[in-house]
Amino acid sequence: MRRILFPLILGLGGIAILLNLGFWQLRRLEWKESILATIAARIDAPPEQLPPEGADGQALKYTPVRVAGRTTGQELHMLTGRQGVGPGFEVIAAFETADGRRILLDRGFIPETAKDMPRPPVDLDVTGNIHWPDETTASTPAPDIGRNIWFARDVPAMAAALETEPLMVAARSVDGAGQGVVPVPISVEGIRNDHLNYAITWFSLAGVWAGMTGYLLWRIRRRTI
Structure with a gap:
C-alpha cells in the first residue's frame, strides 16, 4: 500500500x-x-452623431455613428488580405465632415491591383463605427512611407500623417461613389475567443x-x- x-x-x-x-x-x-x-449589441445600435472634437476615440470604440462629408484624395494603405480575394489594402482616408472637421475614414478593402488607381475627392454619407484597432505590437514593422504601405492601423500615427483628428470611423455602409473600395464592417468575429479550446486541452x-x-x-x- x-x-x-x-x-x-x-x-x-x-x-x-x-x-x-x-x-x-x-x-x-x-x-x-x-x-x-x-x-x-453596441456595434449594431442605431447610429449617433459624431462625438465632439477632442473626444476619446479609444473610449468610444464600437460606437455607431453616421457622418456626411467628403474625402480629400489623401489616403493611407494598410497591407491586408481577404479570404477568396487575396492580398490587398485597407484604405484609410482623410475625410472632411460637413461641419469642417477632418477625421480618419476606414473606407474598406481594395485588391492589390487597385492600390495606385486614382480615387479623387468624393462626397460620401457614411454609416459606421468608431474604431481604435489594437493591432500595433513591438514586432509590427514601421510603415513604408515611400510606398505608402502600413502594417497596422495606428490611429495616432495615421492621424498625424494625414493631419486629422485622432478619430477613426470604420465604414459599414456608404452612400456615394465607392470607387472600388468595399467596406469591411466591424464585427465580433475578429475578436479572439479561444477559451473553449483551452478548456478542451486541459x-x-x-x-x-x-x-x-x-x-x-x-x-x-x-x-x-
Missing part, C-alpha cells in the same frame, strides 16, 4: 489541478461570450494524466504480486 500511496496522491492531485484549469477556462468562456454579446490532459496514473498503479501492483 505504501508503494502506491505517493503515485496515487500525485495522480489525483494532477487530475484535480488539470480539471480545475479546465473549469476555469469554461468560466472564462462564459465571461468572454458576455463581453462579445455586449460589443455586438480536460484532455486530465484524461491523459488519469490514464498514466492508472497504468503506473497497475504496474506497481503487478510487481507486488
